[in-house]
Amino acid sequence: MSVPHITGVKICGLTEEAGFDACVEHGADWIGFVFFARSPRFVTPQRAASLAARGPGRAKTVGLFVHPQDEDIARVLEHAPLDILQIYASDARAQDVAHRFGLPVWLSIPVAGREELPTSCPVQRLLIEPRPPKDATRPGGNAQKLDWSLLAGWAPAFPWMLAGGLRPDNVAEAVGVTGVPAVDVSSGVESAPGIKDPALIASFVQNARGVREG
Known part of the structure; x- marks a missing residue:
């Protein structure tokens, strides 16, 4: 019998x-x-460390960086105990970061069409999300939804995650259409930005995993 x-x-x-306490209480895998x-x-390294101390070891902590310099990451790691580094950068730079800091690295890959889906993974995991609008001031976190049909039948041999426009009311559908092994949400679970x-x-969490209370 296969394990679901x-x-x-x-x-x-x-x-x-x-918000942090709710992530821990409801069993998020990564914060x-x-x-x-x-x-x-945005949070300071000190603020991240203070929050992480509320639930040490209950979920893995991920630090998101946009085209960081080594000193940017090192400055954060002086204070915040991160388990994973998630970055926007080139493949080569992502590999450099993994080698420099000895931590798993996730690389964000914005896509607009199926032809842009990656065929290999230079680091530990890829995060697939929609390309940002031309006038966007940040590469992700813009609440845009990817056309999930682009991912139907796509079954890479490497770990990946889906982000972009996910909410409690659509995450189950996203998982069903794409078969994605993991999902990432930010604005979709907010009452106000941040x-x-x-x-x-x-x-x-319940809908992503097909769990219902009661």
């Missing part, structure tokens, strides 16, 4: 205690902190 797949869940852009100043979800809603977090 349990969809991995990452909640990104935590800035406050209630993300954004170290990109243009984002409304402020997570515990009830939405609970619903998102």
Whole structure:
């Protein structure tokens, strides 16, 4: 008998205690902190460390960086205990970061069509998301939804994750259409930019995994 797949869940852009505690309570696999100043979800290394201390070891911590220099990452790691580095960068730069810091690296891959889907993974995981609007001030976290049909039947041999426009009311459909092993949400579980809603977090995790209470 095959064991049913349990969809991995990452909640990104935590800035406050209630949201962090909800991620831990409802069993998120990864909790993300954004170290990109243009984002409304930006946190300092010290703030990330303070939040992470509320639930050590209960979920893996992911630090998101946009085209970072080594010193940017090192400055964060002096304070915040990150398990994973998620970056926007080239394949070669992502490999450099993995080698330099000895941590798993996830590489964000914005796509607009099936022909842009990657055929190999230079690091530990790829994060597939829609290309940002031309006038966007940040490469991700724009609440855009990818056309999931682009991913139907796509079954790469490497770990990957889906992001972009996911919410509690559509994540089950996204998982069903794409067969994705893990999902990433930020604005879809917020009551305001950077402020997570515990009830939405609970619903998102439950729906991503096909779990219902009661």
